Amino acid sequence: MCNTAITMPQTASSETGFDEWFVTSLNNGALMMMLSIGHRTGLFDTLSEMDWTDSAGLAKRADLNERYVREWLGAMATGEVVEVDENGRYRLPGDHAQFLTRDTDLDNLAVMAQYISVLGSVEDDIVECFRNGGGVPYEKYTRFHEVMAEDSGMTVVDALEDHILPLIPGLTEKLQHGISVLDVGCGRGRAMLKLAGLFPKSTFKGLDLSEEAISWARAEAKKQGLGNVEFEIRDASDFDQTGEPEAHDFVTTFDAVHD
Numbered sequence: 520m521c522n523t524a525i526t527m528p529q530t531a532s533s534e535t536g537f538d539e540w541f542v543t544s545l546n547n548g549a550l551m552m553m554l555s556i557g558h559r560t561g562l563f564d565t566l567s568e569m570d571w572t573d574s575a576g577l578a579k580r581a582d583l584n585e586r587y588v589r590e591w592l593g594a595m596a597t598g599e600v601v602e603v604d605e606n607g608r609y610r611l612p613g614d615h616a617q618f619l620t621r622d623t624d625l626d627n628l629a630v631m632a633q634y635i636s637v638l639g640s641v642e643d644d645i646v647e648c649f650r651n652g653g654g655v656p657y658e659k660y661t662r663f664h665e666v667m668a669e670d671s672g673m674t675v676v677d678a679l680e681d682h683i684l685p686l687i688p689g690l691t692e693k694l695q696h697g698i699s700v701l702d703v704g705c706g707r708g709r710a711m712l713k714l715a716g717l718f719p720k721s722t723f724k725g726l727d728l729s730e731e732a733i734s735w736a737r738a739e740a741k742k743q744g745l746g747n748v749e750f751e752i753r754d755a756s757d758f759d760q761t762g763e764p765e766a767h768d769f770v771t772t773f774d775a776v777h778d
């Protein structure tokens with residue numbers, strides 16, 4: 520196993536402990552990328568189903584390359600995410616598994632670890648903006664819409680039925696009888712897809728700038744056989760001029776107004 524933790528330089532010393540804080544932050548940043556890999560490969564899910572195991576056992580069960588799984592376990596042990604016993608076997612403690620697996624009643628925090636790599640994918644573009652101004656469009660961010668949909672699946676979609684809709688008295692009943700709903704900046708459209716399934720008498724529309732996100736949403740609507748939801752690629756920045764007044768009974772926007 521290689522030493523995946525970066526150690527303090529010999530010359531470093533700080534009365535306030537800043538150098539130690541810096542190295543710890545550096546290691547934690549790298550650890551987040553390994554947590555992201557653990558989520559994407561399903562290693563946390565597989566590990567949570569197993570008792571003490573070695574890299575060969577985990578790699579076999581997860582159907583992954585043993586050499587890489589061994590390095591990943593080393594990083595997880597160094598980062599104190601997994602436990603190691605005296606025989607060099609690994610285990611994911613239950614109180615860590617509940618924050619790192621898909622099959623959890625709590626939020627899967629490993630989803631959020633993916634943002635570190637997503638942000639890293641545009642560092643060159645951001646440096647360019649510091650020099651020349653401008654902005655970085657969403658399509659430059661590798662996997663942005665995929666990760667965003669996973670994130671809002673936990674924060675928005677999961678809360679829709681029991682927490683968000685009841686904020687407006689009578690809304691659930693109106694949705695049951697049939698109304699027209701628009702979601703602006705819908706991303707991959709998971710909120711509209713969920714509501715379309717729950718309320719078949721209502722019609723739903725999601726619009727977003729992103730061609731990639733809308734293509735995914737359309738394909739998912741087809742896969743789920745939903746005939747009461749549609750998606751449109753559209754820039755809503757001039758919506759105050761171009762939007763049809765009173766075309767919809769209920770308009771939502773989740774995590775998009777700041778854009």
Ligand SMILES: C[S@@+](CC[C@H](N)C(=O)[O-])C[C@H]1O[C@@H](n2cnc3c(N)ncnc32)[C@H](O)[C@@H]1O
Binds near residue numbers: 704705726729
């Ligand atoms: C942070 S994401 C949230 C996505 C989605 N609402 C969710 O919760 O998963 C913001 C979304 O707004 C979209 N967006 C930003 N500016 C927009 C505009 N002018 N017109 C339409 N969509 C826009 C982006 O493409 C992106 O999908």
